[in-house]
Amino acid sequence: MKLTVVGCSGSFPSAESACSSYLVEADGFRLLLDMGNGALGELQRHCGLYDLDAIFLSHLHADHCIDMCAYFVARYYRHDGGRCAPIPVYGPEGTEHRLTTAYADTPTASSMSEVFDFHTVKPSTFEIGPFTVHTERVRHPVEAYGIRIEHGGKSLAYSGDTGVSEALDALARDSDLFLCEAAFTHGKESIPDLHLTGREAGETAARAGARRLVLTHIPPWTDAEVNLRDAREVFGGPVELAAPRVTYEI
Numbered sequence: 001m002k003l004t005v006v007g008c009s010g011s012f013p014s015a016e017s018a019c020s021s022y023l024v025e026a027d028g029f030r031l032l033l034d035m036g037n038g039a040l041g042e043l044q045r046h047c048g049l050y051d052l053d054a055i056f057l058s059h060l061h062a063d064h065c066i067d068m069c070a071y072f073v074a075r076y077y078r079h080d081g082g083r084c085a086p087i088p089v090y091g092p093e094g095t096e097h098r099l100t101t102a103y104a105d106t107p108t109a110s111s112m113s114e115v116f117d118f119h120t121v122k123p124s125t126f127e128i129g130p131f132t133v134h135t136e137r138v139r140h141p142v143e144a145y146g147i148r149i150e151h152g153g154k155s156l157a158y159s160g161d162t163g164v165s166e167a168l169d170a171l172a173r174d175s176d177l178f179l180c181e182a183a184f185t186h187g188k189e190s191i192p193d194l195h196l197t198g199r200e201a202g203e204t205a206a207r208a209g210a211r212r213l214v215l216t217h218i219p220p221w222t223d224a225e226v227n228l229r230d231a232r233e234v235f236g237g238p239v240e241l242a243a244p245r246v247t248y249e250i
């Protein structure tokens with residue numbers, strides 16, 4: 001598996017990064033995890049506009065899904081003629097309605113479902129292309145999922161947005177790479193069931209026995225180096241900060 005960080009800024013874009021979006025590739029199949037603000041532009045650095053095979057949306061906060069509106073335009077009004085065939089989009093209950101109303105507040109003749117094949121995510125195990133994926137409900141103010149992706153005996157776990165959660169521990173169990181949000185800073189911000197601190201991300205990785213931890217979703221107003229240091233204090237494995245355009249071979 002190859003993981004590319006398309007965007008990793010938490011909650012809103014930074015000068016350096018779009019919001020959450022990660023490209024996972026194997027066997028020529030491209031699965032995009034989340035498509036937050038600015039992700040569609042960045043994505044085109046890594047693959048063609050129409051080269052995605054499936055999209056997974058962890059939850060329906062704008063910083064994880066809002067560029068789907070722009071991607072709808074690109075697929076529906078395709079400039080070189082013809083509408084794009086629907087690609088699978090996996091998201092929480094209500095994803096189509098959420099994206100449709102975000103796109104336009106008046107009914108239009110165009111329909112998201114003509115270019116997106118929506119699938120409702122529940123906690124389960126299923127196949128997306130060559131990947132076996134496992135989804136779990138995580139702790140966040142809206143219905144939100146973490147995902148574990150397995151391919152060729154390797155595993156990648158992605159937290160989405162979450163507070164401390166046993167389900168997240170299970171997703172990250174013995175993972176080769178654990179991509180975990182660390183939006184909050186230990187000792188500064190503590191709101192249950194919203195986000196993890198760097199320390200909590202490190203503790204989760206340690207409990208789960210993850211082999212490598214990549215911290216992501218750190219907002220521009222937060223000192224990422226502090227969250228990195230806090231994670232390293234409690235997790236003995238390699239820890240680093242996600243950065244746009246960085247790739248990992250898993």
Ligand SMILES: [Zn+2]
Pocket residue numbers: 010011061063064161217
């Ligand atoms: Zn978020």
Ligand SMILES: [Zn+2]
Pocket residue numbers: 059061140161
């Ligand atoms: Zn969120």
